[in-house]
Amino acid sequence: MIIVLKPGASARQEREIFREIHRLGYKPHPIHGVARTVIGAIGDERTHKTLETLTTWPQVESVMRVQKRYKLVSREAHEKTSVVKVAGLELGGRKIQVMAGPCSVEGEKQLLTTATAVAKAGATILRGGAFKPRTSPYEFQGLGLKGLKLLAKARRETGLAVITELLSEQHTEMVAEYADIIQIGARNAQNFQLLVSAARTKKPILLKRGLSMRIEEWLLAGEYVLSSGNSRLMFCERGIRTFESYTRNTLDLCAVPIVKAESHLPVVVDPSQGAGRADLVSAACKGAVAMGSDALLIEVHPNPREAWSDGAQQLSVDQFAQLMKELKPFIAAADRE
Ligand code: PEP
Ligand code: MN
Numbered sequence: 001m002i003i004v005l006k007p008g009a010s011a012r013q014e015r016e017i018f019r020e021i022h023r024l025g026y027k028p029h030p031i032h033g034v035a036r037t038v039i040g041a042i043g044d045e046r047t048h049k050t051l052e053t054l055t056t057w058p059q060v061e062s063v064m065r066v067q068k069r070y071k072l073v074s075r076e077a078h079e080k081t082s083v084v085k086v087a088g089l090e091l092g093g094r095k096i097q098v099m100a101g102p103c104s105v106e107g108e109k110q111l112l113t114t115a116t117a118v119a120k121a122g123a124t125i126l127r128g129g130a131f132k133p134r135t136s137p138y139e140f141q142g143l144g145l146k147g148l149k150l151l152a153k154a155r156r157e158t159g160l161a162v163i164t165e166l167l168s169e170q171h172t173e174m175v176a177e178y179a180d181i182i183q184i185g186a187r188n189a190q191n192f193q194l195l196v197s198a199a200r201t202k203k204p205i206l207l208k209r210g211l212s213m214r215i216e217e218w219l220l221a222g223e224y225v226l227s228s229g230n231s232r233l234m235f236c237e238r239g240i241r242t243f244e245s246y247t248r249n250t251l252d253l254c255a256v257p258i259v260k261a262e263s264h265l266p267v268v269v270d271p272s273q274g275a276g277r278a279d280l281v282s283a284a285c286k287g288a289v290a291m292g293s294d295a296l297l298i299e300v301h302p303n304p305r306e307a308w309s310d311g312a313q314q315l316s317v318d319q320f321a322q323l324m325k326e327l328k329p330f331i332a333a334a335d336r337e
């Protein structure tokens with residue numbers, strides 16, 4: 001931590017701050033400038049008491065943090081890039097994994113048709129919500145356990161791994177029994193008790209970025225998963241709320257290289273929630289690949305016009321197959337498979 005004293009702070013006031021820094025477990029190192037004194041406080045900010053309380057002293061102008069607040073997710077702590085293994089697949093390795101499927105599981109025919117088609121086109125993981133976080137309580141809330149069972153059936157029939165959202169702690173065990181990857185949605189990205197409960201299942205976790213979440217907050221939310229003893233975490237950029245209204249969210253592709261530099265964990269991009277428009281999904285996927293995304297999470301429906309949720313952003317199975325073809329040269333150019 002760096003403590004900046006106000007100009008004109010007396011020698012007695014400086015000694016007071018020295019004593020306080022010692023009391024909090026740090027070693028003070030002063031730099032006397034022409035106009036003011038700056039004190040470096042040596043010690044690990046993540047294991048010592050916070051020095052932020054120093055701002056309550058009248059002679060202190062500001063207190064600045066030097067270290068990052070996250071530890072286990074950071075590259076500082078773990079230089080080597082982590083590969084998350086899921087049902088024989090690697091996320092964060094050379095191959096860009098594609099997770100595809102409907103926004104919501106609506107029924108057996110809808111899910112199996114989609115699963116078969118996305119597997120044929122090259123997806124390796126099936127997505128589908130059984131518990132849906134809907135803005136309005138009058139909208140389709142998901143099939144619950146019935147939806148999870150259909151996902152398991154689709155896995156048996158296609159060999160795809162399954163990712164599905166966990167909405168509530170009350171369903172943690174149930175979702176963990178059926179899912180290969182537990183998705184924590186944007187609306188729950190800072191529901192820390194849910195994160196800890198999901199982490200304790202030891203299942204891989206995909207953590208979406210919250211609607212208005214800063215990257216630091218997102219990394220700290222991920223820290224809850226790792227500090228609960230689960231290191232199989234992936235971050236998923238899915239767009240953030242801005243003033244822009246041409247898209248549903250603003251897909252922040254710069255977050256991809258930032259998180260990959262800050263953290264050793266894989267990054268996934270969800271262009272479907274990100275753009276909210278099927279016509280933008282292809283361009284967003286190409287951009288995501290160029291920006292270093294390790295995987296894509298794409299909504300696909302046999303008949304998007306009839307979808308029970310997020311119809312405007314879901315690709316038809318034909319559009320998805322076409323997209324998978326179009327992505328090939330972009331994946332090669334990014335030196336991935
Ligand atoms: C979804 O994947 O369908 C979903 C609800 O995502 P998000 O939490 O990103 O809105
Ligand atoms: Mn959706």
